[in-house]
Amino acid sequence: MNRTIICLLILALLCSVPVPAQLRLPKLIGNGMVLQRDAAVKVWGWAAPGERVDVRFNDSVWHATADSLGAWSAILSNLKAGGPSTMTITASDTVTIRDVVVGDVWICSGQSNMELHMSRVSPIYRADIAASANPFIRQFTVPQNYNFTRPQQDLQSGDWESADPATVLRFSAAAYFFARELYARHHVPIGFINASLGGSPAEAWMSEGALKQFPAHLAEAQKYKDTSLIVRIDSMDRARSNAWYGLLREKDEGCKDAVHPWSSTGVKTADWQVMNVPGYWSATPLGPVNGVVWFRKDVNVPARMTGVPAALTLGRIVDADSVFVNGVCVGTTGYQYPPRRYTIPAGLLKAGRNTIVIRVISTSGSGGFVLDKPYEISANGKTVDLKGPWRFRLGAVMEPLASQTFIRWKPVGLYNGMFSPLRNYAIKGVVWYQGESNAGRPAEYVGLFPALIRDWRTTLQQGDVPFIFVQLPNFMEAKSVPSESNWALLREAQAKALSQPNTAMAVAIDIGEWNDIHPLNKKDIGKRLALAAESIAYGDTSIVHSGPAFQSMSIKGNRAVLSFAHIGGGLITRGGKALNGFAVADSSGKFFFAHARIVRNTVVVWHDKVAHPAAVRYAWADNPQSANLYNKAGLPASPFRTDDWRAR
Numbered sequence: 001m002n003r004t005i006i007c008l009l010i011l012a013l014l015c016s017v018p019v020p021a022q023l024r025l026p027k028l029i030g031n032g033m034v035l036q037r038d039a040a041v042k043v044w045g046w047a048a049p050g051e052r053v054d055v056r057f058n059d060s061v062w063h064a065t066a067d068s069l070g071a072w073s074a075i076l077s078n079l080k081a082g083g084p085s086t087m088t089i090t091a092s093d094t095v096t097i098r099d100v101v102v103g104d105v106w107i108c109s110g111q112s113n114m115e116l117h118m119s120r121v122s123p124i125y126r127a128d129i130a131a132s133a134n135p136f137i138r139q140f141t142v143p144q145n146y147n148f149t150r151p152q153q154d155l156q157s158g159d160w161e162s163a164d165p166a167t168v169l170r171f172s173a174a175a176y177f178f179a180r181e182l183y184a185r186h187h188v189p190i191g192f193i194n195a196s197l198g199g200s201p202a203e204a205w206m207s208e209g210a211l212k213q214f215p216a217h218l219a220e221a222q223k224y225k226d227t228s229l230i231v232r233i234d235s236m237d238r239a240r241s242n243a244w245y246g247l248l249r250e251k252d253e254g255c256k257d258a259v260h261p262w263s264s265t266g267v268k269t270a271d272w273q274v275m276n277v278p279g280y281w282s283a284t285p286l287g288p289v290n291g292v293v294w295f296r297k298d299v300n301v302p303a304r305m306t307g308v309p310a311a312l313t314l315g316r317i318v319d320a321d322s323v324f325v326n327g328v329c330v331g332t333t334g335y336q337y338p339p340r341r342y343t344i345p346a347g348l349l350k351a352g353r354n355t356i357v358i359r360v361i362s363t364s365g366s367g368g369f370v371l372d373k374p375y376e377i378s379a380n381g382k383t384v385d386l387k388g389p390w391r392f393r394l395g396a397v398m399e400p401l402a403s404q405t406f407i408r409w410k411p412v413g414l415y416n417g418m419f420s421p422l423r424n425y426a427i428k429g430v431v432w433y434q435g436e437s438n439a440g441r442p443a444e445y446v447g448l449f450p451a452l453i454r455d456w457r458t459t460l461q462q463g464d465v466p467f468i469f470v471q472l473p474n475f476m477e478a479k480s481v482p483s484e485s486n487w488a489l490l491r492e493a494q495a496k497a498l499s500q501p502n503t504a505m506a507v508a509i510d511i512g513e514w515n516d517i518h519p520l521n522k523k524d525i526g527k528r529l530a531l532a533a534e535s536i537a538y539g540d541t542s543i544v545h546s547g548p549a550f551q552s553m554s555i556k557g558n559r560a561v562l563s564f565a566h567i568g569g570g571l572i573t574r575g576g577k578a579l580n581g582f583a584v585a586d587s588s589g590k591f592f593f594a595h596a597r598i599v600r601n602t603v604v605v606w607h608d609k610v611a612h613p614a615a616v617r618y619a620w621a622d623n624p625q626s627a628n629l630y631n632k633a634g635l636p637a638s639p640f641r642t643d644d645w646r647a648r
Contacts, residue, residue: 023095073424112197121173141159203217206455272393300352312356312377327357337518420459467500481593488641495638531545573598
């Protein structure tokens with residue numbers, strides 16, 4: 001046998017010897033993780049088929065054997081709050097996991113109001129951020145990912161982070177304040193798994209099995225199993241957007257003169273129109289055009305504000321903007337929702353006259369500056385107000401840009417990509433802040449939301465794990481007369497989900513913002529969620545965790561008498577003012593804003609034009625600003641109606 005053949009045989013023999021598979025752990029099992037106390041805690045991963053795996057933690061050892069596919073799991077028990085400790089997992093090799101603590105773990109999920117980071121709300125919580133250092137409050141951020149073909153077994157990435165003034169800026173604000181409240185009450189490590197995505201509807205977070213009772217959503221989910229379809233849609237969306245913005249740049253008169261663009265200083269504006277900022281140019285002779293509009297304003301800056309970085313605050317702008325100070329670009333934002341907070345570098349502002357230029361792109365709808373927001377420059381304790389008249393000129397007119405498809409919001413995708421990989425992790429409960437994207441379909445949400453709760457509990461296999469959610473806050477312009485409201489109907493659908501066992505709701509009807517779907521007040525959200533957790537997750541039945549909840553109505557003459565649960569020591573009005581927010585109707589269905597008075601912890605409602613009350617509504621509007629019924633625990637009443645009438 002020649003040498004070549006011998007070498008080939010040896011090579012084949014070597015290649016046929018099985019190489020032990022490297023021990024692999026899911027992303028959730030890693031340095032800094034928080035394990036659930038007093039629960040059956042699964043630690044799992046992958047190794048060579050048939051291989052023994054040892055898990056050592058806190059002087060105990062648990063054994064597991066990998067199955068034919070290499071999957072293994074060990075169930076840790078009798079874990080008490082504490083740490084940090086080290087865990088070692090040994091198979092063919094050893095993985096050491098450091099800084100492991102035991103406490104309470106919560107999944108915090110939903111859409112943008114759960115996703116919203118502390119950095120976004122930092123202007124009103126600077127002291128909280130500065131004092132945030134706490135190694136026992138930790139976040140794991142689930143990477144945003146969808147999948148329509150199958151539930152994923154693991155996440156693409158992710159790490160546990162402890163709170164401090166730098167890291168907390170990446171934490172969900174609502175979840176952080178919730179965790180902080182729990183830590184202050186229980187003094188055990190609190191970990192939360194932040195699995196949220198802005199704009200996501202509930203059906204995106206539900207499994208294929210759960211959507212069988214919602215055929216339209218199930219059919220849409222089936223369609224997106226075709227990955228080639230996703231590629232085509234993404235390609236068409238991208239091409240359409242690129243073409244629109246490309247044409248916009250070509251047409252924009254403000255950019256055509258490369259030497260003297262409209263962003264530069266010294267541009268003559270005598271023939272430019274004038275508009276008050278904040279406001280929308282649809283209200284000017286320009287009308288409801290889309291495209292580019294340029295704005296300019298000269299402002300006088302005192303010498304004290306120069307030579308240091310300055311903060312430029314421009315409220316919110318619809319849709320996108322680029323901002324120039326004395327001809328220098330200081331910032332840009334590509335969509336309408338983020339607050340505009342830009343830094344003017346030291347030395348750019350000068351004493352005396354300075355020119356601010358804003359190039360605003362409107363892709364659809366009404367472009368302009370959102371009302372009731374701050375517009376100012378501040379530095380060294382001084383502020384220059386930017387509200388008032390600005391010069392403006394149309395740069396280019398465009399046809400509206402069609403919206404992208406937002407495949408990431410389609411049914412099943414986020415369940416498979418972001419929730420399913422959490423299924424093995426032992427938790428204390430779930431916190432959910434979502435509903436804005438389903439507000440156009442409130443009747444469907446009556447069944448959809450409870451189905452989601454049941455679906456998640458089935459997936460987690462931890463029984464009726466506590467499920468706490470935020471009711472939608474007040475939003476949009478207030479109405480001067482009683483009217484129908486999809487947001488009110490969605491809130492009602494959320495309240496109906498309390499029929500599911502072990503659920504609780506944090507009412508937020510008093511802490512929204514009429515002009516912002518992302519209200520900044522997340523501290524009170526966190527506090528109210530924590531109160532709900534105390535009641536249903538920690539078993540403190542003495543705590544008042546809810547505001548007044550409508551219970552029953554009786555009619556006495558021309559008056560409706562309303563009774564409530566969760567009166568919390570008694571009914572009151574906020575600030576001691578007259579009771580507001582109620583409307584009453586007779587059988588005709590016409591509602592009138594009504595008189596209301598608290599009488600022995602009931603509410604009596606009447607109106608002179610309603611001789612025979614048939615229905616009462618409270619805080620039944622997109623933005624019921626006058627609603628002020630509370631209990632003595634300081635919690636607001638949930639909006640409600642006594643009727644089930646459709647719009648009349």
